[in-house]
Amino acid sequence: MMDAPSANQSRTPCQPWAGQNGWSPASPPGPPCDPLPGLQRLSLSSPSDLRPDRDRLQGSTHGCRGDRSASPPGGRAHLGALDPRNAEHSVRAPSMAPAAGRGRRIPPCSLPLVEEGPHPRRVPQMPFYSPHSPYRGMSPPFQPPYTLDGPMPSHQNHLPAGSPSPGANSPLCTPRPVFERTNAESAAASQQPHWTLAAPSRGTINQFVPDAAAPHRNVAPQSPTAESRYGLDPELLPSVVKVIAEDAAEWEGKVFASEPFSRLPPLATTSCIMEDRGNASPLAIRSASYCVPCEGQTALLSRLPLAALLTPLARLSEPLALSSEAACVTGCGSCGASMCPAMGWQDCGQRFFCPFCGKLSEVPWHQYQPTRGPEGVRVDRDQRPELSMGSYETLGPQMGEPAALILAVDVSASAVRGGHLEFATQQIFTLLTSLNSGDGVRVGLMTYDSRIHLYDLSPALTRPHMLVIAEAEELQLPVREGLLVPLEDCIHGIHSVLQLIPQFSPEGGGSGGAPVELPVRAGLAVLQALSCPGKLLVFHAAPLVETGDTNPSSGFFGSNKAKSIFQPSAPAVSLAEQCVGQGCGVHLFVLSQQDVGGAWPGHIPYLTGGALHAYDHLQGELDRERFSADLKRAVETDTGYKAELRVFVSKDVRVSGCYGLFLPGDSPGRVAMATLDRRTTLAVELAHNRALDETRGVAVQAVLSYSTQAGCRRTRVHTLTLRCSRHLQDTFRQYQAQTLLTFYCKKIYCSVLERPLQELREELQTEVTEALASYRKHCCSASVSAGQLVLPQYLRALPVYINSLRKSEVLLPGLRSSVHQRLQQRCQVLAMDAAATSAHFYPLLLPLPLSVDGAASSPHAGEALRCCAASMEPGRLYLVHAPLTLLLWVGSRVPACTLMALFNAGCFSSLPSGETKLPVLENRLSARVRSLVHALNSEAPCARKLWVVKQGDACEEVLQRHLVEDKSPNGGASYADFLYHLHVNSVRLLQ
Numbered sequence: 001m002m003d004a005p006s007a008n009q010s011r012t013p014c015q016p017w018a019g020q021n022g023w024s025p026a027s028p029p030g031p032p033c034d035p036l037p038g039l040q041r042l043s044l045s046s047p048s049d050l051r052p053d054r055d056r057l058q059g060s061t062h063g064c065r066g067d068r069s070a071s072p073p074g075g076r077a078h079l080g081a082l083d084p085r086n087a088e089h090s091v092r093a094p095s096m097a098p099a100a101g102r103g104r105r106i107p108p109c110s111l112p113l114v115e116e117g118p119h120p121r122r123v124p125q126m127p128f129y130s131p132h133s134p135y136r137g138m139s140p141p142f143q144p145p146y147t148l149d150g151p152m153p154s155h156q157n158h159l160p161a162g163s164p165s166p167g168a169n170s171p172l173c174t175p176r177p178v179f180e181r182t183n184a185e186s187a188a189a190s191q192q193p194h195w196t197l198a199a200p201s202r203g204t205i206n207q208f209v210p211d212a213a214a215p216h217r218n219v220a221p222q223s224p225t226a227e228s229r230y231g232l233d234p235e236l237l238p239s240v241v242k243v244i245a246e247d248a249a250e251w252e253g254k255v256f257a258s259e260p261f262s263r264l265p266p267l268a269t270t271s272c273i274m275e276d277r278g279n280a281s282p283l284a285i286r287s288a289s290y291c292v293p294c295e296g297q298t299a300l301l302s303r304l305p306l307a308a309l310l311t312p313l314a315r316l317s318e319p320l321a322l323s324s325e326a327a328c329v330t331g332c333g334s335c336g337a338s339m340c341p342a343m344g345w346q347d348c349g350q351r352f353f354c355p356f357c358g359k360l361s362e363v364p365w366h367q368y369q370p371t372r373g374p375e376g377v378r379v380d381r382d383q384r385p386e387l388s389m390g391s392y393e394t395l396g397p398q399m400g401e402p403a404a405l406i407l408a409v410d411v412s413a414s415a416v417r418g419g420h421l422e423f424a425t426q427q428i429f430t431l432l433t434s435l436n437s438g439d440g441v442r443v444g445l446m447t448y449d450s451r452i453h454l455y456d457l458s459p460a461l462t463r464p465h466m467l468v469i470a471e472a473e474e475l476q477l478p479v480r481e482g483l484l485v486p487l488e489d490c491i492h493g494i495h496s497v498l499q500l501i502p503q504f505s506p507e508g509g510g511s512g513g514a515p516v517e518l519p520v521r522a523g524l525a526v527l528q529a530l531s532c533p534g535k536l537l538v539f540h541a542a543p544l545v546e547t548g549d550t551n552p553s554s555g556f557f558g559s560n561k562a563k564s565i566f567q568p569s570a571p572a573v574s575l576a577e578q579c580v581g582q583g584c585g586v587h588l589f590v591l592s593q594q595d596v597g598g599a600w601p602g603h604i605p606y607l608t609g610g611a612l613h614a615y616d617h618l619q620g621e622l623d624r625e626r627f628s629a630d631l632k633r634a635v636e637t638d639t640g641y642k643a644e645l646r647v648f649v650s651k652d653v654r655v656s657g658c659y660g661l662f663l664p665g666d667s668p669g670r671v672a673m674a675t676l677d678r679r680t681t682l683a684v685e686l687a688h689n690r691a692l693d694e695t696r697g698v699a700v701q702a703v704l705s706y707s708t709q710a711g712c713r714r715t716r717v718h719t720l721t722l723r724c725s726r727h728l729q730d731t732f733r734q735y736q737a738q739t740l741l742t743f744y745c746k747k748i749y750c751s752v753l754e755r756p757l758q759e760l761r762e763e764l765q766t767e768v769t770e771a772l773a774s775y776r777k778h779c780c781s782a783s784v785s786a787g788q789l790v791l792p793q794y795l796r797a798l799p800v801y802i803n804s805l806r807k808s809e810v811l812l813p814g815l816r817s818s819v820h821q822r823l824q825q826r827c828q829v830l831a832m833d834a835a836a837t838s839a840h841f842y843p844l845l846l847p848l849p850l851s852v853d854g855a856a857s858s859p860h861a862g863e864a865l866r867c868c869a870a871s872m873e874p875g876r877l878y879l880v881h882a883p884l885t886l887l888l889w890v891g892s893r894v895p896a897c898t899l900m901a902l903f904n905a906g907c908f909s910s911l912p913s914g915e916t917k918l919p920v921l922e923n924r925l926s927a928r929v930r931s932l933v934h935a936l937n938s939e940a941p942c943a944r945k946l947w948v949v950k951q952g953d954a955c956e957e958v959l960q961r962h963l964v965e966d967k968s969p970n971g972g973a974s975y976a977d978f979l980y981h982l983h984v985n986s987v988r989l990l991q
Helices: 048-058 184-189 202-207 240-251 296-302 413-418 421-435 487-503 517-530 562-566 570-582 603-607 621-636 728-733 737-751 757-778 798-806 819-830 834-841 896-903 924-939 956-960 975-989
Strands: 089-092 194-198 255-258 273-276 285-287 291-293 306-310 321-324 344-346 351-353 360-362 391-399 404-410 442-448 452-456 465-469 534-540 584-590 611-614 640-649 653-659 670-676 682-688 698-707 712-725 789-792 844-848 877-882 885-890 914-916 946-950
Touching: 285 698, 285 712, 291 296, 291 728, 296 682, 296 728, 296 757, 306 737, 404 421, 404 517, 413 421, 421 487, 421 534, 421 621, 442 487, 442 517, 452 517, 517 534, 517 570, 517 584, 534 621, 562 819, 570 584, 570 603, 570 670, 584 603, 584 621, 603 611, 611 621, 611 819, 640 653, 640 682, 653 737, 682 737, 728 757, 737 757, 737 798, 737 819, 737 834, 757 789, 757 798, 757 975, 789 975, 798 834, 798 975, 834 877, 844 924, 877 924, 885 924, 885 956, 896 924, 946 956
Parallel strands: 089 194, 255 273, 291 712, 321 391, 404 442, 404 534, 534 584, 584 611, 584 670, 885 946
Antiparallel strands: 194 789, 285 306, 306 682, 344 351, 351 360, 391 712, 442 452, 452 465, 640 670, 640 698, 653 682, 698 712, 844 877, 877 885, 914 946
């Protein structure tokens, strides 16, 4: 069942709210007003000892009013007091007690108890409430007395009338340890803050009027899409913007020392200096948790994955140490792991212990050095990067063939008539001229229609010779000399050919084009003949032609086989495998995009480390600028060719899965890639083989072997060591929401190739629900009531991230989501690192100044607002920044002087909407905004066009997709509703 009906779907008549909020309707039978959507494997238990209480409550005429922890009717989130002794943040919310299933007994569903150490007291059972409770849909007429940060100022530090003052008997202020422990470090860790969402006290019930149309409410207006159907105020829920701002305030511009068994690093979105002190930088390896459970059962109990994000060619804060392979101390001869600081030295340096295989290896006599000190470190440790640095690189003894650049231009009849080739060839020659710096890059040129035209660019020839290959099925090169020539020797010959391409007269006057696979096979044949890797740039202007077995898109949204639209055809996979083996990265530029069903040409480019760049046409200025930027980025980006990534982990742990944009191999710990760059990120999932040694910890090593542009073979080594713990709470405290989001995204987006989308969305929600239930049961304070949602301190933002992932266009398509857009977005997001992924699923909402004087200080990320419609005012301007999108929203009440200074438009009605370019105007406001747009575009992984969205305009739906805290146009639930259901179902697991 899809979260929202698409073109070929219908809503379930008995569950009218299911399609609106994105919940599975597979709940147990119950009254129609039961707000709890059932999850498979998440059912509400009905123990026999609780039935008298349920019967008593069902017979009450006041619903929940007989319970001291019940919520007021229609109550929004009511903030509780902050106890400085246990540093717990408490947020009060409406009662979340469901009505039990009627007419049948529902088996209890609970998590196993931790058998290690004393247990906290069992969470109280959630009280049931009458289905006629009048609280739903109401709003409170009072302001909360406390904020999420703690008590409000003294002039506001008061409770509503009738509320008991917090004291020693208050469950929110009782000084209890969060989790009883035996050592001082664990006891200190238990005092770290976590978030609780609690039910208001009984005294506030009488302040609510049981009438949905009650007048005179002193509540700020909310957007209909942001309003919670369960009375929660979204503004009082944990905020991603606040989490990012707090981390930036702590680490922005400072130095984070990455030491062995280091603490939790700054967020991926925080700009700080990472100093390598024996542990790999978080920019290269970022672990999901920096404390690994010792027992596999404990890891399963947490319901959170043990994983790491690998960005092998990441741009580090400091230059990477480089040494020759022969000069480095030899690594483990048993498992092949490279030398690193995690190796343990024995017998005065004659042998070392490998943590990845658990074996001892002898040190060659010519590399022997004695050890010193009680820790037994080698005396030359500080002089050798492989002994002291978490990341280093070695240079291989042999030089390979330098990488080549091959250009393939479509000259079919429809391409020539389209009028795109003249501008494209001009931009190609301009780029080649800028590259002609004498670095020796070799370039090849070909054109194609139904045949392949190769060009002999030998400098000895007065002009290039064309070599025509008519047999496209079995490509055999007539010659090899002159097909790849240093750029400085053939620049003039290439120029002469590029000038003639727009004037080509291909045979036949048909409108059909050549398949995209044809130039890919030809370019691959050239690279194979000359035994070198390279980049292949294909400029395709004819309509896309379906070849082989393709998956048509019609009818897939309403069927159970939507997963098959993501699967590449067998010929495409076979061709991509050949490109990977040769180190050929394909970049495809589709100059005239047309939707032809399942003939999506991006599978081969993305599986080889390249990309697909599609344009509606190249007649407009905006498309031409984007084409030039994409072309320059594709050629000038530093790239590793013919790469092989090997992942080593401690002997008691194994790599159970690897996710990213690559062709899977026989082992998840070994990945082959044609090309990769500094943004390419993969995710690996780990699993226990046996219990871990708490004193040794866990080591993860990523070894990347690749070739540079010049043909140098290099090996880059990143090693990360993590500490272990037998306590589940230590693991929860060392997770970060952004890292978990990136891992879940890569795993789920890879799983869409094989599994139904609805099943993946339900599984994702179930895992997060069970993780919250586990933390609530085993790690939180014993004083937490059943109406409180408890979140670990560093996972406060996880619910909104997960909800945004669940309702993304890849997993939950809207009515206007084309197959091409979904396939493109899946591949683009799969290659992102943690910072870009978090920005994609929670964009940056920046307010812009309105006046010239206000433009003196440029807006920055620290001023970001929550991504919801309630944050946007009609009289303001806002930039919405995501890695793939840049929107400028203009309110209907923006002053005319601002519109004139920024857009050169006299009034709101004359302002154009859609794709645009800000005019260059001589005022400070225009200069500041254009400077900000340029800075944001420089950080993006691809060239973007600026969209101007006017308030109330038809294209405002594009903006609504990025307001992730609201209900999305495709039917995804709002953040407040999703958080409510996470809490309700996590409590149901414990009953």
